[in-house]
Amino acid sequence: MLSAQSAPVVRATLPVVGASLTTITELFYRRLFEERPELLRHLFNRTNQATGAQREALAGSVAAFATLLVEKPDVRPDAVLARIAHKHVSLGITADEYPLVGRHLLGAVAEVLGDAVTPEVGAAWDEVYWLMANALIAIEARLYAEAGVADGDVWRRMEIAERRQESADAVSLVLRRTDGRPTVAFRPGQYVSVRVELPDGAHQIRQYSLSTAPDHKTWRITVKRERTTDGTVPDGEVSSWLHAHAEVGDILDVSLPAGDLVLPEADTPLFLASAGIGITPMLSMLDHLALTSSARPVTVVHADRSPLDHVHRDEQADLVSRLTSADLHLWYENDAHRAPAAQAFAGRATLEHLTPAPGTTAYLCGPLPFMRTVRGELLEKGLHPSAIHYEVFGPDLWLTK
Incomplete structure (x- = not known):
């Protein structure tokens, strides 16, 4: 919940901040990658950065969260943030990365809006960011604890046990642990992240749903080869690599299962x-x-x-x-x-x-x-x-x- 002094400030400035959020997030990512270029090569999806989809999604999530804070102050933000938290866990994001993000995001707000960001406005939006960040940190810590792993320790080596061409543009990969032990349990509807090293040395990560029921022996993912039609961005980097190179016996870096779109245990339709x-x-x-x-x-x-x-x-x-x-x-x-x-x-x-x-x-x-x-x-x-x-x-x- 926003403090009594920040709530009216955020309510009054939300329209102008919201209208500039896409510009703000564009500047945020540029500054972030200037300081930490390895994040773009090894963590963030380069294609989504090229198309602008990631900054648009960030702008939307910040606007939605801030709107919820001022319009429904008694509503817990967990439901809004759960999807983001699960994605972060599948990437191995940890709490110590949030100050870096906050510094660049709030810096971008100040630069884009200029004199409109008075100390009072800056403090109010700093509070918005840390309410969002701390809520995410808490959800992610719970998810790591439920998985029985240290924060960020989600990557495992998995062997491709089977490969099957499902259609011209889709291939299924059956994965098993390299040590012969049972696979980690998951809930129907969840996904895993797959990390591959591309020819330029960058490590790129993508999410793929587990496409069978939970099994103690193997997992299965089904990868569609992403193709672009206008030539403005290249075809999907990871999906194209998996289609061209992933073979039976190969080893992949795969995260623990994550995702909040899961089948509830009930008897309702x-x-x-x-x-x-x-x-x-x-x-x-x-x-x-x-x-x-x-x-x-x-x-x-x-x-x-x-x-x-x-x-x-x-x-x-x-x-x-x-x-x-x-x-x-x-x-x-x-x-x-x-x-x-x-x-x-x-x-x-x-x-x-x-x-x-x-x-x-x-x-x-x-x-x-x-x-x-x-x-x-x-x-x-x-x-x-x-x-x-x-x-x-x-x-x-x-x-x-």
Whole structure:
């Protein structure tokens, strides 16, 4: 909660700070990387920096947090920050890195806004930053403790046990520990980070959902090769490297599982909606439900470009068929008539013929336009906003649009 002296200052200056946040975060990252260039090479996603997606996501998260502080001072920020905290844990971020970030972020605020940042304004926004930072530090410390590791000690060496080409642009990698011990437990829907060394010597990290149910022997990730169409940025660095070089027997640096989009233990109805490679966390949930002989009502929606692009198509259909109260609805933008499933529709996904049961919990994963559309339709059909959860691959831009 903001102090009594800072709350009115933040409320009064939030419009001007919010309007300048993208400029502020751009300057912040430039100054940060000038002082610590190794952070860009070995920690931050270079592609997201090149496109501006990361600074846009940072601006959105700061604005959302500050708005919450002044509009809902009695609401704990944990729900807003949990997604960021899980991402930080998957990267091995520790508390001692927050002062560096704070110094450059608040310095950028002062430089961009100039004389508008009086000592009173500077102190108020310093308080906003440290409320956010300390909340993240506390959540991350709890997550490290729950995993039974020291803060930041998340990286493990994993061997590729199997490689399978799922489609022209997607490959599955089955991972096992190099010491023969059981893999770390995870919750259906979680992801891991994978760190690779690229030809220029930089170490880049990306997150991939675990695409099967928790298993004591192996993990599986499914990697889509990211391709750009306009040539302004290169194809995905890590996904391209994995597609070209990752082979059975190779060793990868992989983090402990993280992520807050997880399947709850209950018997209430589920609505699992995905598009493209967003199918992966839903597969983990479906696999877990099938293995536990769950009788929960489950509505599964998936949208893709075509049946050939639909990664794990047969596996998804098989898992749904093994559940006693589940149904599958597919949409394909192209070649829907070639789909083996009778319930495949042509065009973009719509929920007009679906009615979620009372008490349904919905999980969404895929491109932001898809998730916004599905979320809007679910709200129109009566689902409460708190019952709709989502996962994005890359910077979370949901709050910035």
